[in-house]
Amino acid sequence: MAETFDTLLLGAEIVNQDGRAICDLGLRGGRIAVIGDLSRAAAAETLSCRGLTILPGIIDTQVHFREPGLTHKEDLESGSRAAVLGGVTAVFEMPNTNPMTTSAAALAAKVAAAHHRMHCDFAFFVGGTAENVEEIPVLEKLPGAAGIKVFIGSSTGNLLVEDDETLARIVARLSRRASFHCEDEARLRARLDLRRPGDPASHPVWRDPEAALLATQRLVTLARRFGRRVHVLHVSTGDEIEYLAGHKDVASCEVTPHHLTLAAPECYERLGTYAQMNPPVRDRAHQERIWRGVAEGVVDILGSDHAPHTRAEKDHPYPGSHSGMTGVQTLVPVMLDHVHAGRLSLERFVDLAAAGPARLFGIAAKGRIAVGYDADLTIVDLKRRETITDGWIASKCGWTPYDGMQVTGWPVGTFVRGRRVMWQGELTGPGTGEPVRFGEALPERG
Ligand code: DOR
Numbered sequence: 001m002a003e004t005f006d007t008l009l010l011g012a013e014i015v016n017q018d019g020r021a022i023c024d025l026g027l028r029g030g031r032i033a034v035i036g037d038l039s040r041a042a043a044a045e046t047l048s049c050r051g052l053t054i055l056p057g058i059i060d061t062q063v064h065f066r067e068p069g070l071t072h073k074e075d076l077e078s079g080s081r082a083a084v085l086g087g088v089t090a091v092f093e094m095p096n097t098n099p100m101t102t103s104a105a106a107l108a109a110k111v112a113a114a115h116h117r118m119h120c121d122f123a124f125f126v127g128g129t130a131e132n133v134e135e136i137p138v139l140e141k142l143p144g145a146a147g148i149k150v151f152i153g154s155s156t157g158n159l160l161v162e163d164d165e166t167l168a169r170i171v172a173r174l175s176r177r178a179s180f181h182c183e184d185e186a187r188l189r190a191r192l193d194l195r196r197p198g199d200p201a202s203h204p205v206w207r208d209p210e211a212a213l214l215a216t217q218r219l220v221t222l223a224r225r226f227g228r229r230v231h232v233l234h235v236s237t238g239d240e241i242e243y244l245a246g247h248k249d250v251a252s253c254e255v256t257p258h259h260l261t262l263a264a265p266e267c268y269e270r271l272g273t274y275a276q277m278n279p280p281v282r283d284r285a286h287q288e289r290i291w292r293g294v295a296e297g298v299v300d301i302l303g304s305d306h307a308p309h310t311r312a313e314k315d316h317p318y319p320g321s322h323s324g325m326t327g328v329q330t331l332v333p334v335m336l337d338h339v340h341a342g343r344l345s346l347e348r349f350v351d352l353a354a355a356g357p358a359r360l361f362g363i364a365a366k367g368r369i370a371v372g373y374d375a376d377l378t379i380v381d382l383k384r385r386e387t388i389t390d391g392w393i394a395s396k397c398g399w400t401p402y403d404g405m406q407v408t409g410w411p412v413g414t415f416v417r418g419r420r421v422m423w424q425g426e427l428t429g430p431g432t433g434e435p436v437r438f439g440e441a442l443p444e445r446g
Pocket residue numbers: 064096155156181276277278279307308323324325
């Protein structure tokens with residue numbers, strides 16, 4: 001008798017750790033059961049995927065979904081709806097909500113609010129502060145925790161650890177890899193007068209490359225002193241890429257599609273405050289050096305830094321305008337367009353957005369297409385030409401810096417643990433998201 005599966009995906013090109021090949025996938029019990037020729041197998045659901053490409057589920061390790069407290073901008077349901085419409089199967093969400101995610105109770109409340117309501121799988125960063133430093137060894141390993149996140153420079157919200165003494169106390173207590181927003185707060189404060197009212201092009205002048213490099217160097221020095229692993233979020237300068245190349249044993253790093261795609265001064269002329277984020281989008285020279293970091297492997301992963309703000313909040317005159325752009329829904333199409341343009345290979349994209357996050361954060365059974373792994377799949381049409389528009393954006397704030405951008409390459413299907421949650425631009429049911437599991441903090445089921 002033919003082998004039976006829950007779902008058969010037939011005839012797609014699979015992109016995986018051993019390259020690219022046309023074959024079939026059999027899914028059973030939420031996992032990948034067989035990879036090979038399954039033309040004679042039977043299943044409850046069979047999908048012909050000829051002409052399509054299946055990637056391991058894309059994992060976005062930096063999003064702000066604003067719940068609790070700022071749900072006029074986004075919530076866990078709307079943000080995760082945007083994620084799966086864009087082909088993203090799991091997200092790590094940031095702690096600068098209100099209340100902030102800095103305690104076990106706040107984390108548990110987020111996990112409860114997300115469970116089977118979010119459309120993708122999820123983990124939440126816990127903010128590291130002067131107040132919770134003694135609890136860090138417990139907090140970083142709680143169920144649903146992606147680890148500790150520290151703002152060394154201030155951005156949206158009140159999370160901030162600007163002095164080396166507190167930073168050292170936090171780093172010393174880490175056992176998992178922790179993530180850091182690196183801008184030097186003292187330097188930012190000293191340069192506040194460089195902001196030109198009404199001119200967002202002065203944002204990268206105020207928050208200059210030196211502010212980013214200084215904070216990254218301070219962090220890496222502490223990581224080395226205590227022998228800990230640190231992760232530098234949204235690297236915005238060539239200087240940091242070149243510095244981090246000398247410290248790959250202790251420090252990993254992330255870049256965003258924004259810093260790879262938009263560039264000053266053009267983005268500020270065209271988008272005004274809608275291009276404003278922290279750390280800022282800089283000029284082409286920095287962008288080229290970041291792309292070189294992608295090509296040479298210094299960059300470990302991509303994160304969207306999806307940071308939605310309403311139009312009203314973005315429309316305040318600079319510097320009263322809020323910093324941050326949407327990004328979770330556009331990560332896959334924008335990066336596939338870069339693949340189409342030959343700026344990186346499809347295999348490198350998979351490395352940056354699926355295998356890379358799994359490797360850095362020790363995600364259990366995700367990040368590759370392999371038998372026994374979760375059946376998290378991002379199905380794309382590499383040839384499809386589409387225009388990204390504000391109207392497509394599911395985020396509550398309803399805008400994207402890429403409105404009007406023509407791309408080649410589009411997400412057409414999203415599977416999370418074997419369930420088809422998005423197909424051809426439509427959600428197929430209510431949220432079934434669950435916590436991502438990590439090898440360093442597997443739940444006990446005693
Ligand atoms: O521009 C930003 N916005 N950068 C951050 O680090 C935070 C984010 C937000 O939460 O709005």
